[in-house]
Amino acid sequence: MLGFLxxxxxxxxxxxxxxxxTLFWCSLVxxxxxxxxxxxxxxxxxxxxxxxxxxxxxxxxxxSGWMRLTQRTxxxxxxxxxxxxxxxxxxxxxxxxxxxxxxxxxxMNRRIPLLKFFLxxxxxxxxxxGLAWWALDFPFMARHSKADLRKNPALRGQDRETTRRACExxxxxxxxxxxxxxxxxxxxxxxxxxxxxxxxxxKPKSGALALALEAMGAKFQSLIDVTIVYPDxxxxxxxxxxxxxxxxxxxxxxxxxPAEFAQGDYVAxxxxxxxxxxxxxxxxxxxxxxxxxxxxxxxxxxxGVHLKP
Numbered sequence: 001m002l003g004f005l006x007x008x009x010x011x012x013x014x015x016x017x018x019x020x021x022t023l024f025w026c027s028l029v030x031x032x033x034x035x036x037x038x039x040x041x042x043x044x045x046x047x048x049x050x051x052x053x054x055x056x057x058x059x060x061x062x063x064s065g066w067m068r069l070t071q072r073t074x075x076x077x078x079x080x081x082x083x084x085x086x087x088x089x090x091x092x093x094x095x096x097x098x099x100x101x102x103x104x105x106x107x108m109n110r111r112i113p114l115l116k117f118f119l120x121x122x123x124x125x126x127x128x129x130g131l132a133w134w135a136l137d138f139p140f141m142a143r144h145s146k147a148d149l150r151k152n153p154a155l156r157g158q159d160r161e162t163t164r165r166a167c168e169x170x171x172x173x174x175x176x177x178x179x180x181x182x183x184x185x186x187x188x189x190x191x192x193x194x195x196x197x198x199x200x201x202x203k204p205k206s207g208a209l210a211l212a213l214e215a216m217g218a219k220f221q222s223l224i225d226v227t228i229v230y231p232d233x234x235x236x237x238x239x240x241x242x243x244x245x246x247x248x249x250x251x252x253x254x255x256x257x258p259a260e261f262a263q264g265d266y267v268a269x270x271x272x273x274x275x276x277x278x279x280x281x282x283x284x285x286x287x288x289x290x291x292x293x294x295x296x297x298x299x300x301x302x303x304g305v306h307l308k309p
Contacts, residue, residue, distance in 0.1 A: 003072040003243065010070045011242035017066035018241075025059035026132045033135035042172075049137075049173045053114040056136055060109045067106065071243040075107070079252035083112050086174050088219045090212060090257065091115060093226035094201055094287060095180035098237045099245065100228055104178065107250050112224070113174040118163075118208050139166035141208065160211055160267065167215035176224075177216070179208050181280065186234075198288040200295075206280045210266035210273075217262045223255045227287050229294045249294050255283065 002010055032052050036045055067073070083089075089112050093104060104115060114136075121140045124130045134140070139162055170177060181204035184190065196203050213220065229249040239245060258279065264272035 001068075002070050005070075007242035007244055011238060014066055014070040014241040014243075017069075018063065021059060021062045021066065022128060022132075025055055025062070026128050028055045029132050029135050036135075045169070046172050049169075052136055053173065053175075056114050056132075057109060060105045063102065064106050064109065067102070070241075071245070073243070073245050074247045075250070076247065077107050077250045077252075079250075079254075080107060080111050083108075083224070083252075083254070084221070085110065085112060087113065087221050088170070088174055088216065089113070089176040090209065090216075090220045090223045091176050091178040091226060092181055092209065092223060092283070093178070094186065094228055094291070095182050095184065096186045096228065096230070096234045097240075098185075099230075099235050099240045100180075102240065103228055103248055103250060104226065107252075108176070112176045115176045115178040116166075116170065117178045118180075137166060137169045139163060163208065163211040164215045167212055171216060171219055177212050177220075179212070181205055181209060181284075198284060200291040201284055201288050204280050204284050206273075206276050207266070209280065210261070210276050213257065213261045214264070214266060218259070220257055220262075223257050225253050225255050225283055225287065227251045227290050227294070229291055231295060251290060251294070 002013065005013075029052060032048050032055070036048055091104075091108075091112075093100065101117070108115060116136065116138050117133075119133060119138050119140050124134055124140050126133075141162060167177070182202040183205045184202070186200070186202055190202055194203050227250070229251075230245065230247070231249060232246050235245040260272075261276060261279070264276070266273055266276060
């Protein structure tokens with residue numbers, strides 16, 4: 001609707017709408033979270049958590065509203081039909097930009113339960129939204145370097161315990177546990193430094209996925225593997241707000257989770273860990289080939305579900 005405006009003007013309008021939308025819905029989140037703090041009982045949590053998730057879902061829906069108002073992005077989405085809104089999913093995606101989170105929320109909102117991300121511990125300090133993530137029980141993970149882990153192996157147990165506690169809460173109401181297996185956003189420099197065997201992806205880190213499966217057991221009905229492609233170049237968040245993201249391609253597929261992955265010990269069992277690594281490497285090889293194909297046909301209109309820009 002506002003696509004006729006200059007990009008910078010659209011960016012300012014989109015940013016202001018995002019801020020107002022966030023402040024309004026976060027005030028409700030904080031109020032409900034305060035009730036949980038004052039009354040820390042399982043029955044109270046079970047009653048309030050669905051309401052909190054509903055508030056977050058409304059925030060995402062309103063974000064989709066200002067995106068439609070200010071942008072002319074063409075959305076080419078396939079694989080999201082038939083997903084169950086009630087249920088538990090483990091969701092995995094490639095990671096290139098902060099925009100990825102808005103893409104996932106926009107395409108998956110009200111199709112599957114609320115996406116809850118594994119976040120870097122530092123993100124809890126993001127004004128307003130960091131506290132909202134905490135109130136919504138998003139797990140904050142400390143990212144320890146290999147050198148730190150060698151000096152203090154006990155640090156490995158911290159993230160395991162954080163994951164276990166978070167997943168205990170997720171098990172109370174239908175939830176989609178989201179993880180970027182690469183652990184960080186893709187850049188050419190990171191790709192080169194890693195010596196990644198994939199053309200378009202960094203090496204996947206399997207720890208968070210494996211620990212979520214260990215903590216949730218057979219609760220997850222499947223893994224939703226999501227591939228995000230920006231055919232005209234990966235946008236910055238500001239580019240996205242300004243409506244310079246001309247096209248977004250999303251492909252999702254449900255992948256069965258081997259039953260044994262809900263029972264093994266990823267940390268202590270090297271054989272189990274090897275099986276898990278090979279399974280994830282297979283998913284990553286498929287994703288890399290899929291990105292190749294999508295980029296090769298980037299001028300095609302696509303046959304998927306086309307969400308209104």
